[in-house]
Amino acid sequence: MLLKLIGASLILFAGTLIGFLQAARYADRPKQIRQLAGALQRLETEIVFGQTPLPDALQHTASNAGQPVGRLFQAAADELSAGEGRSFRECWDHAMRRAWPTTSMRTPELTVTLRLGSILGMSDKDDQLKHLRLAAVQLKAEEDAARDDQAKYEKMSRSLGLLLAALVVILMV
Template sequence: MMPLLKLLGAAIVLVAGTLAGFFQAQQFATRPRQIRELILALQRLETEISYGFTPLPEALQRIGQGLREPLKSLFTAAAGYMSPQYGLSAQDSIRKALNAHWRRTSMRSAEREALEQLSGVLGTSDRQDQMKHIALAASQLKHEEAAAREDQAKYEKMSKSLGLLVGALVVILIF
């Protein structure tokens, strides 16, 4: 009976290590996709501002509806915080949405900083200035996307293997 429990415990530790490695690998794979989706959302926002003359809350809501989670929640929450019910400024709305939804993304602080910097300009300056800042944020995000793709190529496969190996090491050390 006891060896069977040890074997079961070893299997559980090994599976847990492997799953942790696969989860980390998924984060490396998801980050570039989310950054690309964020860049496309900002380009849509630029179009809404320049050609559609759409009010910012409506533009963010519209863009958010076309996105996948977790960015969908981020954009729609920012739009919601600008509603008369909350009455927050664009900057406060975006920051509040970032605080509420950012941890669900695979993105890092550099991407968040780009959005926070952009939030200070949205709704407070003229159309041309907003378009320049959106283009600047998109450019910064493109650099981050390239770095994220490099990280994915370097570390995705390694994370999977490392998770399995750490699980095996723990099993060896325990037993």
């Protein structure tokens, strides 16, 4: 009997924890999108006004951005510094795809970021500025959608984790 009680408690705890972790992802997504937009704005400043070379601009942006967004830019800076004869776009794509799973962001934000990577370093300052600002507008739209998802699903995720765990316990008894 004691063993069943301990097992039921562990299942309830695990289910609740899973629900809270999923809810945290819904809460983190709008914050991280805002953080990414801010980091792109810093990158814009480095490129356009500071005329900083791209590897250095990525490094500065990474050091000023909070985590996990800073890891995205650090990975891009590391890929670019490694060289290996790859283009900026290849380095950017590889870095974003490798570091993206550490964020709570989803495919639409990744698409915006990858599209931006195909332009950076390939055109003049004005064109890069235009694309950086376009990416900021697109990220703002994604942030609004993420905030809507958060309002809809955050509380539900917490409750669903607990309720599903309770269902499993009931079915076990």
